[in-house]
Amino acid sequence: NAGVTQTPKFRILKIGQSMTLQCAQDMNHNYMYWYRQDPGMGLKLIYYSVGAGITDKGEVPNGYNVSRSTTEDFPLRLELAAPSQTSVYFCASSYNNEQFFGPGTRLTVL
Amino acid sequence: QKEVEQNSGPLSVPEGAIASLNCTYSDRVSQSFFWYRQYSGKSPELIMSIYSNGDKEDGRFTAQLNKASQYVSLLIRDSQPSDSATYLCAVNWGGSQGNLIFGKGTKLSVKP
Numbered sequence: 001n002a003g004v005t006q007t008p009k010f011r012i013l014k015i016g017q018s019m020t021l022q023c024a025q026d027m028n029h030n031y032m033y034w035y036r037q038d039p040g041m042g043l044k045l046i047y048y049s050v051g052a053g054i055t056d057k058g059e060v061p062n063g064y065n066v067s068r069s070t071t072e073d074f075p076l077r078l079e080l081a082a083p084s085q086t087s088v089y090f091c092a093s094s095y096n097n098e099q100f101f102g103p104g105t106r107l108t109v110l
Numbered sequence: 111q112k113e114v115e116q117n118s119g120p121l122s123v124p125e126g127a128i129a130s131l132n133c134t135y136s137d138r139v140s141q142s143f144f145w146y147r148q149y150s151g152k153s154p155e156l157i158m159s160i161y162s163n164g165d166k167e168d169g170r171f172t173a174q175l176n177k178a179s180q181y182v183s184l185l186i187r188d189s190q191p192s193d194s195a196t197y198l199c200a201v202n203w204g205g206s207q208g209n210l211i212f213g214k215g216t217k218l219s220v221k222p
Contacts, residue, residue: 042215
């Protein structure tokens, strides 16, 4: 099993550009999550999904959108990128409350 | 307000010593508690989960939970330089799988 995979690993965006961060898992987990982590800070939940077709907002959803058309994939969309969205983004999936993380995407908005 | 508090450290211990990491949380109804290890530049890795009051041991790691005091801790015995990392405490908020709240983490440094 590859576990949770994320692409790209690194990305630099200009202010106002848009992009999609990809996340996939091959463990057949229903629950998936998107977090951001800023330096010296804990993980902040952006969005989560309890299954295909079902998503909900987390603590910091503004400026982001998600979709969940399959169990495997949970992409995160950034519209009109802003410098405040410079962060490391982690995708995770869970089974029995235990969350497993992907390797992360380091995003810089200039 | 949902809060998970950890001492940011750094906590420095000599090799072979016991490292003690502490975490307090504000939600009395929380049922699930987790410790993650995060090496610099890497993603968090689950190392312990605990659901009931008391101690849970796994190798050199022991998690301790006291729900009455809203306190969870992680002990690392025979600390090794490879244990040097940031340790994140996470608490399941309100009993839902979608609501893990993370502390900011404690940076541990194990000196040879």
